[in-house]
Amino acid sequence: xxxxxxxxxxxxxxxxxxxxxxxxxxxxxxxxxxxxxxxxxxxxxxxxxxxxxxxxxxxxxxxxxxxxxxxxxxxxxxxxxxxxxxxxxxxxxxxxxxxxxxxxxxxxxxxxxxxxxxxxxxxxxxxxxxxxxxxxxxxxxxxxxxxxxxxxxxxxxxxxxxxxxxxxxxxxxxxxxxxxxxxxxxxxxxxxxxxxxxxxxxxxxxxxxxxxxxxxxxxxxxxxxxxxxxxxxxxxxxxxxxxxxxxxxxxxxxxxxxxxxxxxxxxxxxxxxxxxxxxxxxxxxxxxxxxxxxxxxxxxxxxxxxxxxxxxxxxxxxxxxxxxxxxxxxxxxxxxxxxxxxxxxxxxxxxxxxxxxxxxxxxxxxxxxxxxxxxxxxxxxxxxxxxxxxxxxxxxxxxxxxxxxxxxxxxxxxxxxxxxxxxxxxxxxxxxxxxxxxxxxxxxxxxxxxxxxxxxxxxxxxxxxxxxxxxxxxxxxxxxxxxxxxxxxxxxxxxxxxxxxxxxxxxxxxxxxxxxxxxxxxxxxxxxxxxxxxxxxxxxxxxxxxxxxxxxxxxxxxxxxxxxx
RNA sequence: UGACCCGUGGUGUAAUUGGCAACACGUCUGAUUUUGGUUCAGAAGAGUCCAGGUUCGAGCCCUGGCGGGUCAACCA
Numbered sequence: 041x042x043x044x045x046x047x048x049x050x051x052x053x054x055x056x057x058x059x060x061x062x063x064x065x066x067x068x069x070x071x072x073x074x075x076x077x078x079x080x081x082x083x084x085x086x087x088x089x090x091x092x093x094x095x096x097x098x099x100x101x102x103x104x105x106x107x108x109x110x111x112x113x114x115x116x117x118x119x120x121x122x123x124x125x126x127x128x129x130x131x132x133x134x135x136x137x138x139x140x141x142x143x144x145x146x147x148x149x150x151x152x153x154x155x156x157x158x159x160x161x162x163x164x165x166x167x168x169x170x171x172x173x174x175x176x177x178x179x180x181x182x183x184x185x186x187x188x189x190x191x192x193x194x195x196x197x198x199x200x201x202x203x204x205x206x207x208x209x210x211x212x213x214x215x216x217x218x219x220x221x222x223x224x225x226x227x228x229x230x231x232x233x234x235x236x237x238x239x240x241x242x243x244x245x246x247x248x249x250x251x252x253x254x255x256x257x258x259x260x261x262x263x264x265x266x267x268x269x270x271x272x273x274x275x276x277x278x279x280x281x282x283x284x285x286x287x288x289x290x291x292x293x294x295x296x297x298x299x300x301x302x303x304x305x306x307x308x309x310x311x312x313x314x315x316x317x318x319x320x321x322x323x324x325x326x327x328x329x330x331x332x333x334x335x336x337x338x339x340x341x342x343x344x345x346x347x348x349x350x351x352x353x354x355x356x357x358x359x360x361x362x363x364x365x366x367x368x369x370x371x372x373x374x375x376x377x378x379x380x381x382x383x384x385x386x387x388x389x390x391x392x393x394x395x396x397x398x399x400x401x402x403x404x405x406x407x408x409x410x411x412x413x414x415x416x417x418x419x420x421x422x423x424x425x426x427x428x429x430x431x432x433x434x435x436x437x438x439x440x441x442x443x444x445x446x447x448x449x450x451x452x453x454x455x456x457x458x459x460x461x462x463x464x465x466x467x468x469x470x471x472x473x474x475x476x477x478x479x480x481x482x483x484x485x486x487x488x489x490x491x492x493x494x495x496x497x498x499x500x501x502x503x504x505x506x507x508x509x510x511x512x513x514x515x516x517x518x519x520x521x522x523x524x525x526x527x528x529x530x531x532x533x534x535x536x537x538x539x540x541x542x543x544x545x546x547x548x549x550x551x552x553x554x555x556x557x558x559x560x561x562x563x564x565x566x567x568x569x570x571x572x573x574x575x576x577x578x579x580x581x582x583x584x585x586x587x588x589x590x591x592x593x594x595x596x597x598x599x600x601x602x603x604x605x
Numbered sequence: 606u607g608a609c610c611c612g613u614g615g616u617g618u619a620a621u622u623g624g625c626a627a628c629a630c631g632u633c634u635g636a637u638u639u640u641g642g643u644u645c646a647g648a649a650g651a652g653u654c655c656a657g658g659u660u661c662g663a664g665c666c667c668u669g670g671c672g673g674g675u676c677a678a679c680c681a
Binding site: 053113118173176177181182184187214215217218227230236239258284305307360362363365367374377389391450459461462493502505572573599600601 | 606607608609610611612615616617618619629630631638639640641642643644673674675676677678679680681
């Protein structure tokens with residue numbers, strides 16, 4: 041119904057990367073071509089932080105009439121899997137982006153990468169090191185102290201060549217030898233201290249099987265892939281800033297013209313009340329703190345989608361937050377605002393009662409069904425109207441009745457008259473309680489002249505209540521979500537684990553809810569506004585005999601806010 | 606004590622590249638309303654981390670501090 045709203049395209053603001061590109065184009069660089077790439081590692085599901093990167097990479101290319109490649113950075117078979125490849129493609133597509141026929145894998149370049157490594161050895165710019173991980177690491181030095189050179193650093197080229205070939209042939213065990221670039225063990229940049237560029241791995245690769253037993257490291261693969269694909273702008277997050285000299289060093293060895301990809305770093309997205317690291321998200325899933333990667337409380341793309349977020353709202357959000365090198369934290373309220381804005385314009389309105397309280401209209405004929413007209417979306421007259429059945433017995437929201445109301449409570453209470461949305465004015469005459477003193481039923485009378493919601497005598501009422509017929513309805517389960525963590529920055533505490541801040545009330549399941557018949561044929565992911573309550577969408581758990589809704593976001597609620605004070 | 610990066614209302618982003626700080630979210634008023642939603646009108650809130658300097662003029666340039674982040678995986 042409103043999963044996507046492509047008609048309203050996102051206005052792309054100018055950020056510092058666009059500014060750099062504009063200047064380059066003015067200077068005639070790359071013949072005015074802009075070619076970006078989105079390079080996920082297939083070792084987890086995409087989250088809202090990746091969405092920012094996706095929108096940046098694809099959006100930037102679109103802005104400058106360029107193109108974007110999708111490239112899986114699959115250089116570590118021990119962590120990667122095709123399960124993730126599929127979900128990543130689905131998510132990028134759902135976000136509304138298209139890589140055309142430019143789907144690549146770092147593994148496509150394994151042979152070229154290997155050949156390039158051989159060339160570096162031949163040129164005396166790389167060597168095989170026989171030392172183990174601990175030894176190599178101890179020779180690395182520290183950020184303030186230079187490292188020491190490996191005893192194998194100056195072994196004959198022929199020897200390195202032979203050993204590297206035998207590493208590839210599988211003659212050695214994992215960890216026995218590595219290939220290192222010969223750069224500068226005294227560099228103030230740790231990444232330039234003879235970085236390891238190939239390691240032995242015997243784990244089968246999800247695409248190349250057991251063809252290889254040596255795999256390139258990220259630093260040795262990424263820039264070269266960019267180069268071979270003709271990428272002009274290699275946009276990545278801030279933590280790769282210190283890698284840039286190494287990225288450039290490899291390109292320097294490789295390039296045979298003026299062309300070279302340019303790495304530009306930006307700040308990754310952080311959101312209040314959530315964690316964003318893949319490791320932590322994986323932990324939440326593995327240890328069952330949530331129900332899978334697509335749990336609607338997760339900041340994953342699939343979680344947000346299941347929660348009812350539209351791709352348009354995520355694209356708008358990505359645009360709103362901007363792109364800079366300042367690493368900060370975005371208020372989740374901005375994300376929530378983005379969905380409400382989109383859903384307000386597009387969501388079908390419907391009435392649903394979450395915590396039912398039975399109301400008997402004593403002067404309404406028994407057995408009669410009154411079909412009333414209701415507006416489908418006040419923001420969009422073209423959405424038309426529908427019929428809602430009204431009967432002698434209805435449900436209203438428990439919160440909409442108070443026996444002893446405070447001054448500002450406009451809703452129903454003994455003796456008071458309110459409007460039932462699209463139906464009639466009713467007055468509460470009697471409160472029926474059970475033996476515990478709990479209100480179990482209200483007995484009201486209606487004014488037949490107020491059909492449709494207006495009284496001919498011009499009488500005003502302060503409140504309009506939503507309602508659902510006791511006999512004409514669809515029963516449903518509704519899942520209410522709150523933030524997963526109770527702390528603004530759950531992983532921002534040095535002395536406390538982020539799990540300590542898990543919100544025990546992040547999920548509330550209501551299984552005695554009633555919705556008007558209109559929703560009976562709703563399909564998974566369809567979005568609705570339950571009037572006065574919020575936006576809800578149909579969960580895929582829905583079956584033919586059980587309708588399940590997720591609350592995407594509540595409506596702004598000034599009454600709740602007043603009470604909170 | 607090293608290298609690199611960053612520092613503008615509560616939060617995020619802007620500022621025609623040197624011309625008296627704007628927009629969004631949030632907050633608070635008020636109006637409208639058959640959703641205490643939406644919409645509309647308005648308000649409060651920073652003098653741009655600090656100190657010097659250049660200049661008629663600095664958030665933008667220079668110098669020096671201070672604060673924060675990243676980097677010592679055979680991860681990406």
